Amino acid sequence: MNLDKITNLITDKLSTWAEALIKLLPNIVMAAVVMVIGFYIAKFIRKITTKLISKISHNVTLNNLFSSVVYFSFIGIVLFTVLTILNLDKAVTSILAGAGILGLALAFAFQDIAANFMSGIFISFRKPLKVGDIVQIKDYMGKVKEINLRDTIVETFQGKTVIIPNKEVFQNPIENYTILQKRRFDLNVGVSYGEDLERVREITLKAVSGIEELSKDDQVNVFFMEFGDSSINLTVTMWVNTPEQFIYNKVRSEAILKIKKAYDANNIMIPFPIRTLDFGIKGGTTLNQMPINIEK
Known part of the structure; x- marks a missing residue:
């Protein structure tokens, strides 16, 4: 049943x-x-x-x-x-x-991961940098190797691989040296107060004029910037026709060598810092005239 x-x-x-x-x-x-x-x-x-x-x-x-x-x-x-x-x-x-x-x-x-992820999306659309660009992000300068959704990989000129979260890339200024395909550097030097400044300008421009890697479209300039403690200080501005760091350093080094050689050949003095010692004697005196007290 x-x-x-x-x-x-x-x-x-x-x-x-x-x-x-x-x-x-x-x-x-x-x-x-x-x-x-x-x-x-x-x-x-x-x-x-x-x-x-x-x-x-x-x-x-x-x-x-x-x-x-x-x-x-x-x-x-x-x-x-x-x-x-x-x-x-x-x-x-x-x-x-x-x-x-x-x-x-x-x-x-996972808010940090999400922030990096969203930053990666915005970077991909804005395109402030691309693979192969020479950039500086915060304290890191080098060549961009990879741009992922979560991070950007930069290889520094010291041979270090730096993985930067995209949140940091998106929120910080990016210095991109590749966009213009050229770079400028400023070379500071001081000359003696007794020099003819127009002559200094002429010799300086002539000294660097033969550097091949300098940009032909941009002028080399010499600006006298200030009256220093022991010299008149000037700045030489030059443009290098490539963003590559090796060429940049090479041109800078070559410019220093050529300017120094030209100054030596034309008796233009780059003075050492001068210090005036005050011994409390009115009108001043030379060291060989200074009285010397020897205490026993």
Whole structure:
């Protein structure tokens, strides 16, 4: 008797499910059609998005990420529509609410990673630097080797590899020496007060005129800047026709050698610092005239 009762209960339950399935069959067919069409549309949107974003950004990683976000967002809409057709939208709403709370918790826990990630996206769109550029970011100067979504890798001229979080790159000034394809350096030197300054200018300009790596489009200038303690100080400004650090240092070194050689050949003195000693004697005196007291 109990067995018959159990059998009847199972049969009734299966019959109820079968009837519900039959009633739901049109919705299932409709949901399947929507899902298939939705997946094809999502693929098409992904392809179009990839083409459009490639015209704005040349960062392959970022382009793939952005197109994937668009693709999966559309897939999410398709799945939500399918579940709504199957009358499961309330369950989905509850799941999404829970996922939202979890997402907020994760965002708070990984806020630094998220900040670096978002900074990487902004850097890819703004393009303040690219691979191969010579840059200075904070205290690090070198050549950009990689630009990732999370960090930027710079190889310094001392042979160090520095991994800089993109948050630091985005929030700090970037000195890019490659954009202009040339670099300027200022060379400071002092000459004696007895020198003819016009002659000093002429000899200085002539001394550096033969340096091949100097930019032909930019003029070498000599500016007399100040009256120093023991010299008249001048600044020589020169442009190097490449941003490369080795050439920059080479030209600077060559300019110093040529200016020193020209000054020596023309008896232009670069004075040492002069110090005046005050011994409290009115009118002053020379050292050989100073009285010397020897205490025993």
